[in-house]
Amino acid sequence: MTTVDPDTAAPPPPAAERAHRRAAGDPVKALLHRHRELCERAVDPLEIAAGLEAHGITDRTAARFRHRDVFSLAEELYARSPRGEAPAAAPAPVPAGPSAHRARRCV
Numbered sequence: 001m002t003t004v005d006p007d008t009a010a011p012p013p014p015a016a017e018r019a020h021r022r023a024a025g026d027p028v029k030a031l032l033h034r035h036r037e038l039c040e041r042a043v044d045p046l047e048i049a050a051g052l053e054a055h056g057i058t059d060r061t062a063a064r065f066r067h068r069d070v071f072s073l074a075e076e077l078y079a080r081s082p083r084g085e086a087p088a089a090a091p092a093p094v095p096a097g098p099s100a101h102r103a104r105r106c107v
Contacts, residue, residue: 027065032077039081049074 032039038051049070059069067073 028067028073028076028080031065031073032080035077036081039077040083042078042081045071045074045078048077052077 035048035051035055039048042048042051052070052074057070057073062068062070062073065073067076
């Protein structure tokens, strides 16, 4: 059994280094966090791909994220991004009075 001398033990790495190591395990997660708003409001992966290309991400950059091109990277970002149901729009109010009856019949 070995004991570690607290005076010679290495100090814990700084927070930035720990965060970098976590992101290195899953680089797409870091990219998703960086482009969260784009990914959450996108209606399909092509919209994400266009946004990524507008931010300067190319196929070569996508290879660093372990994908063959921007489109496959965008598909994964689209699949991973959380999507909430958009609240339904409130129905338009129907005017009151004699014309209201005619407006309801037309609808």
